[in-house]
Amino acid sequence: MDIRALRYYVEVVDQQSFTRAATRLHVTQPTVSKMVQQLEQSFGVALLARDGKRFQVTDAGHVVLQRAREIIALHDTMKVEVRDLQQMGRGVLRMGLSPFTHTVLAPVLAAYHANHPKIELKLFEIGSNATVADLRDGGLELGTLLDFPRVADIWTEFDSLPLFESPLCLLAPAQSPWQGRAFVELRELADCDFIFYGDAFALNDLVTDACAEAGFVPRISGRSGQWDFIASLVGLGVGIALLPHMYCQTLRPEQFTIVEVRSPALIWKLVLAWRRHGQLSFAAQAWLQLARSLLQPPGSSGPGRVPGAA
Known part of the structure; x- marks a missing residue:
C-alpha cells in the first residue's frame, strides 16, 4: 500500500467512476483499476461492491475511505512543512x-x-x-x-x-605592581586572589592547568559568569582576573592594569x-x-x- 493507491481510491469514490477518476488523475482507467485492486489485496477485503460499471462502497471501504483522507491530508501537510524547512520558511x-x-x-x-x-x-x-x-x-x-x-x-x-582566538591578559586594579609592564609571567601571580568564572566554564580548566604548569594552585576569591561583573570586582580590589585581550580592549585603560600573560602563554581559542x-x-x-x-x-x-x- 502506498499513498498513490489511497489517492486513486479516494478519487474513484468521490467521482463515482473509474473513468472520471482516471481523467482527473491524468492516468489510464486500467491503471486506476489496478491500484484499487492492489489496495483491496493489501487489506484482504473488498472495498467496492461492483455491479457492472457501478459500485457501492462496502463497510470496510468506508473505514478505509475515512482513514485514507486523513493520511493523504497528513502526507500533504508533511510535504509542505518539509518544503518550508528546505526553503527556510520555518524552523x-x-x-x-x-x-x-x-x-x-x-x-x-x-x-x-x-x-x-x-x-x-x-x-x-x-x-x-x-x-x-x-x-x-x-x-x-x-x-x-x-x-x-x-x-x-x-x-x-x-x-x-x-x-576567533585572543591571548589572555592579566586584569588588575590600576595601581598594581604590573602597571606599565609589557607582559607578566604567570608564576608572578601565585600569591594573588583570582576571580574565576562560572562552574560550567572550561576557561576555569584552561587557567587552572596553566597555573599548575607554573607551579601553583590559584587561590579563588570569587566567581562570575559575566565578564563585566568580573571587571567590576577587579576594579574594587576583590582580586585579579585573566580575561581575553579582545574583551580587555573594551575597558577604560586608566581604570585597570592590562598586561599580557606569558610563560606559559594563554590563548582563548x-x-x-x-x-x-x-x-x-x-x-x-x-x-x-x-x-x-x-x-x-x-x-x-x-x-x-x-x-x-x-
Missing part, C-alpha cells in the same frame, strides 16, 4: 553561546535573521562544559566551545569551525562545534554557511577542524 535553531561572544557573533546573528526572518533563534548563554553535554544529548545543534589541550579527546565526536555523526537541520546548515563566509579569513581552507588537530 528553530538552538545554539549554545559563550556569554563572552556576543560582540563578535552579533553581526552574524543579525545577518542570519535578515536572511531567514522566519527561523526562530533560541540562544542559550552557557559555558563550554554545559555546551558539550547539551550537544551530546541533542538539546543543542551548535555551540561555542573553548579549544585547549585538556579537551583534545572530544574532537573524535565533534566537528568544529574556528571562530573559541570554535563553533556540532556533533560529527548528527544530521544538522537546514537552519543549522545555513548558519554554518553564513558563519564561514563572515568569520573565516579570505583564502581559509576547509569546513572546520581536522580531527585531532591542535
Whole structure:
C-alpha cells in the first residue's frame, strides 16, 4: 500500500467512476483499476461492491475511505512543512553561546535573521562544559566551545569551525605592581586572589592547568559568569582576573592594569562545534554557511577542524 493507491481510491469514490477518476488523475482507467485492486489485496477485503460499471462502497471501504483522507491530508501537510524547512520558511535553531561572544557573533546573528526572518533563534548563554553535554544529548545543534589541550579527546565526536582566538591578559586594579609592564609571567601571580568564572566554564580548566604548569594552585576569591561583573570586582580590589585581550580592549585603560600573560602563554581559542555523526537541520546548515563566509579569513581552507588537530 502506498499513498498513490489511497489517492486513486479516494478519487474513484468521490467521482463515482473509474473513468472520471482516471481523467482527473491524468492516468489510464486500467491503471486506476489496478491500484484499487492492489489496495483491496493489501487489506484482504473488498472495498467496492461492483455491479457492472457501478459500485457501492462496502463497510470496510468506508473505514478505509475515512482513514485514507486523513493520511493523504497528513502526507500533504508533511510535504509542505518539509518544503518550508528546505526553503527556510520555518524552523528553530538552538545554539549554545559563550556569554563572552556576543560582540563578535552579533553581526552574524543579525545577518542570519535578515536572511531567514522566519527561523526562530533560541540562544542559550552557557559555558563550554554545559555546551558539550547539551550537544551530546541533542538539546543543542551548535555551540561555542573553548579549544585547549585538556579537551583534545572530544574532537573524535565533534566537528568544529574556528571562530576567533585572543591571548589572555592579566586584569588588575590600576595601581598594581604590573602597571606599565609589557607582559607578566604567570608564576608572578601565585600569591594573588583570582576571580574565576562560572562552574560550567572550561576557561576555569584552561587557567587552572596553566597555573599548575607554573607551579601553583590559584587561590579563588570569587566567581562570575559575566565578564563585566568580573571587571567590576577587579576594579574594587576583590582580586585579579585573566580575561581575553579582545574583551580587555573594551575597558577604560586608566581604570585597570592590562598586561599580557606569558610563560606559559594563554590563548582563548573559541570554535563553533556540532556533533560529527548528527544530521544538522537546514537552519543549522545555513548558519554554518553564513558563519564561514563572515568569520573565516579570505583564502581559509576547509569546513572546520581536522580531527585531532591542535
